[in-house]
Amino acid sequence: MTSYSDCQSCGMPLKNDPQCGGRNVDGTLSRTYCSCCFTAGRFTQPEMTVDQMKAFCAAKLHRMGIPTLLARLMVKHLHTLERWRPVGATTYGAEPAGPSPSPVPPTKKNRNITRPRKAPLRRSVVLV
Numbered sequence: 203m204t205s206y207s208d209c210q211s212c213g214m215p216l217k218n219d220p221q222c223g224g225r226n227v228d229g230t231l232s233r234t235y236c237s238c239c240f241t242a243g244r245f246t247q248p249e250m251t252v253d254q255m256k257a258f259c260a261a262k263l264h265r266m267g268i269p270t271l272l273a274r275l276m277v278k279h280l281h282t283l284e285r286w287r288p289v290g291a292t293t294y295g296a297e298p299a300g301p302s303p304s305p306v307p308p309t310k311k312n313r314n315i316t317r318p319r320k321a322p323l324r325r326s327v328v329l330v
């Protein structure tokens with residue numbers, strides 16, 4: 203099973219989760235979702251849509267003192283997370299409708315900010 207560094211529902215870094223992640227139905231730690239989104243093998247808010255999640259997270263970030271505009275940017279990618287991907291999809295598909303700024307081509311100057319974030323591969327041995 204793939205393990206992620208960020209919750210694949212709300213995008214919160216799992217290392218920031220006081221419980222280190224949600225719980226699977228058998229009580230084991232979920233490496234995919236945080237404890238706010240996922241408990242006992244199910245989503246805490248199964249009816250929530252990705253747009254509602256974006257609004258919820260942006261509001262939460264704002265309450266934490268992050269400016270609204272920055273908070274919106276931080277939740278912009280949520281639709282690419284595992285929970286929100288169409289079943290069976292292997293790619294993210296087309297960009298969502300509406301005006302969006304064109305991506306900045308990578309140059310030496312902005313290479314660091316445009317580099318796609320890649321989750322580190324962790325292959326740890328678990329001793330049982």
Ligand SMILES: [Zn+2]
Nearest residue numbers: 209212236239
């Ligand atoms: Zn979450």
